[in-house]
Amino acid sequence: MTQDIVTKIAVLGGTGNEGSGLALRWAYAGYDVAIGSRQPQKALAVAAGLDELLGKELVHGMSNRDAAAWADIVVLTVPYAAQAAILEEIRDVVQGKVFVNVTVPLDPDNVRRARMPAAGSAAVEAQQALGPDVQVVAAFQNISATYLKEVEHELDCDVLVCGNDKEAKRQVIKLARAANLHAWDAGPIENSLVVEGLTSVLIHLNITHKAKASGIRITGISR
Amino acid sequence: MTQDIVTKIAVLGGTGNEGSGLALRWAYAGYDVAIGSRQPQKALAVAAGLDELLGKELVHGMSNRDAAAWADIVVLTVPYAAQAAILEEIRDVVQGKVFVNVTVPLDPDNVRRARMPAAGSAAVEAQQALGPDVQVVAAFQNISATYLKEVEHELDCDVLVCGNDKEAKRQVIKLARAANLHAWDAGPIENSLVVEGLTSVLIHLNITHKAKASGIRITGISR
Numbered sequence: 229m230t231q232d233i234v235t236k237i238a239v240l241g242g243t244g245n246e247g248s249g250l251a252l253r254w255a256y257a258g259y260d261v262a263i264g265s266r267q268p269q270k271a272l273a274v275a276a277g278l279d280e281l282l283g284k285e286l287v288h289g290m291s292n293r294d295a296a297a298w299a300d301i302v303v304l305t306v307p308y309a310a311q312a313a314i315l316e317e318i319r320d321v322v323q324g325k326v327f328v329n330v331t332v333p334l335d336p337d338n339v340r341r342a343r344m345p346a347a348g349s350a351a352v353e354a355q356q357a358l359g360p361d362v363q364v365v366a367a368f369q370n371i372s373a374t375y376l377k378e379v380e381h382e383l384d385c386d387v388l389v390c391g392n393d394k395e396a397k398r399q400v401i402k403l404a405r406a407a408n409l410h411a412w413d414a415g416p417i418e419n420s421l422v423v424e425g426l427t428s429v430l431i432h433l434n435i436t437h438k439a440k441a442s443g444i445r446i447t448g449i450s451r
Numbered sequence: 452m453t454q455d456i457v458t459k460i461a462v463l464g465g466t467g468n469e470g471s472g473l474a475l476r477w478a479y480a481g482y483d484v485a486i487g488s489r490q491p492q493k494a495l496a497v498a499a500g501l502d503e504l505l506g507k508e509l510v511h512g513m514s515n516r517d518a519a520a521w522a523d524i525v526v527l528t529v530p531y532a533a534q535a536a537i538l539e540e541i542r543d544v545v546q547g548k549v550f551v552n553v554t555v556p557l558d559p560d561n562v563r564r565a566r567m568p569a570a571g572s573a574a575v576e577a578q579q580a581l582g583p584d585v586q587v588v589a590a591f592q593n594i595s596a597t598y599l600k601e602v603e604h605e606l607d608c609d610v611l612v613c614g615n616d617k618e619a620k621r622q623v624i625k626l627a628r629a630a631n632l633h634a635w636d637a638g639p640i641e642n643s644l645v646v647e648g649l650t651s652v653l654i655h656l657n658i659t660h661k662a663k664a665s666g667i668r669i670t671g672i673s674r
Contacts (some may be wrong), residue, residue, distance in 0.1 A: 264575075334537055342638075343571075343641060348567075372671070383668060384671055385542060389649055413659065414652045415564060415656060417565075418565055419565045422645055425642065428638065428642060437672045441671045442669055444667050444668065446656060447665065449665050
């Protein structure tokens, strides 16, 4: 990837609120973005909706697998129940790429209670499923979808970026900045259990305080 | 416990930096505080040191078991390796009490990498070990000891309070406030994995950014 070639980002499960919101911000920032979906027609429709917001034809729509094959950086925003199947589906076309896991293993019985899979977290599961040649990075799980589509709204939530590859984390921190978010290298992939679980804490706080978009900020370090 | 009786707080493992710092803040706020240690002489010495900072004889020193038996609220700040043994030692004398678990299951091989025990977290383990009649609350794990002993220094870190008993959490939130800290009810005891793991993230950030006391703040909710 050189500077004069635009980075291609695929957002798998990008028809949801979180995925389409991130896709919109990245397209707005100048990235070449594709929405992936199990149903390519749905991906095309969501892409067209984002283009309308952007006032330009910028966003592509494709199947998850085609989007993953096309992109330089692949972002997964599917519900946790769909994660294992989609990882299997795209495994061969993401080798050597940066893979950003946004998926959170929410417990359908109680989304306010953190519960991690046996591997430790959804992102650790993704790393295990995709193999060592994919640079899995966990990020963006705590960003409320509420204000994502207001592209210039500065969101009051930091992004904690976990992964084992420093250069991959550097690229994801750059993506966060492009989306008008402050991001921190939060350590190895295992630390994703903190960030995934924090989503349940924030849901609990939103419900308890009738808030729409609680978040976190790192304190005690100048930014 | 009625309003005119002063709450008695025991800080087990209270000879460490974190425990003695919390003890100091609570004694300063008017609570009746005891330091507990495996070695009562050491507890007495640390209590005397806190009294010197306070300019009054206020803090008691005892064995962990005596302190736990004496107190209304028992706070555990031992290293994780010592947790199972101390829970066994005090189990019978903490029945019916509020038990605040500050212990974090840091991985000695890499304190920057979060790793939870099979039960889910150290606090869930404590709840299982002490039984259903002890109100285990996880709190204060993310508070850096660095500035705790400057009792009027307002620490730039929120306290996330997890537990299954609302009234117990209310009491711990009150304790946090007395220590000049803002606290949030962060949901059920299982969410303690987030707060315990966050300690590794903050250690990672402290090392990376050469900071002394990184922390977190909840955003998006008026306080």
